[in-house]
Amino acid sequence: MTLLYFAWVRQKLGKGQEEIEPSSEMKTVNDLIAWLVARDAEYAEVFADPSRLRVAVNQDHVSFDAPVHANDEVAFFPPVTGG
Amino acid sequence: MIRVQSEDFDVGAEIAALHGDGVGAVASFTGAVRGDAGLTLEHYPGMTEREIARHVEEARKRWPLLGVTIVHRIGRLEPGANIVLVAVASAHRDPAFRACEFLMDYLKTKAPFWKREGGEWVEAKASDEDAAKRWSQL
Numbered sequence: 054m055t056l057l058y059f060a061w062v063r064q065k066l067g068k069g070q071e072e073i074e075p076s077s078e079m080k081t082v083n084d085l086i087a088w089l090v091a092r093d094a095e096y097a098e099v100f101a102d103p104s105r106l107r108v109a110v111n112q113d114h115v116s117f118d119a120p121v122h123a124n125d126e127v128a129f130f131p132p133v134t135g136g
Numbered sequence: 137m138i139r140v141q142s143e144d145f146d147v148g149a150e151i152a153a154l155h156g157d158g159v160g161a162v163a164s165f166t167g168a169v170r171g172d173a174g175l176t177l178e179h180y181p182g183m184t185e186r187e188i189a190r191h192v193e194e195a196r197k198r199w200p201l202l203g204v205t206i207v208h209r210i211g212r213l214e215p216g217a218n219i220v221l222v223a224v225a226s227a228h229r230d231p232a233f234r235a236c237e238f239l240m241d242y243l244k245t246k247a248p249f250w251k252r253e254g255g256e257w258v259e260a261k262a263s264d265e266d267a268a269k270r271w272s273q274l
Contacts, residue, residue: 114187135249136244
């Protein structure tokens with residue numbers, strides 16, 4: 054699974070991309086977040102308030118209860134501010 | 137036509153290029169950098185183009201459009217610089233005005249761009265969300 058981070062999420066984690074081997078219990082975005090938070094304190098800080106974040110799976114906006122699969126591209130970022 | 141680029145664009149040339157057979161109206165919106173700090177724009181390559189294309193397709197379903205040009209800049213932008221252009225061609229003004237506003241509202245709330253101003257990430261505005269929501273009530 055490829056994880057992408059943008060804007061302040063990228064800055065706080067100090068990386069824009071990483072590859073992970075998801076566990077078989079990881080069914081949804083929420084499961085993925087719980088797994089990341091358990092892994093390292095810096096993720097706990099970034100995901101402390103999920104209402105500040107948005108998520109896309111395979112480049113589509115989705116909700117946090119959306120399913121994730123081993124080969125997905127999952128991106129976390131703040132609400133967009135273009136235009 | 138959808139373009140995401142660091143270079144500037146020529147608003148007049150982009151609008152002129154939309155005129156042609158059957159086009160009776162071109163409506164456009166140009167966004168520029170306010171204040172004196174300038175901006176840096178980051179985006180999600182791939183998803184940006186895909187998200188904008190999806191909304192252009194939706195606009196084409198809602199209104200009889202003859203052409204759409206969207207250009208959005210990324211990277212460092214100085215005060216006064218162009219950020220974004222949405223230009224829409226149609227036979228008559230009403231669909232051109234409405235589609236232009238629709239596309240701009242969705243660009244603001246769905247296209248994955250992030251602005252940073254003076255070292256701070258710009259916060260999203262609830263008023264932009266509200267502006268986009270009114271189109272779902274049509």
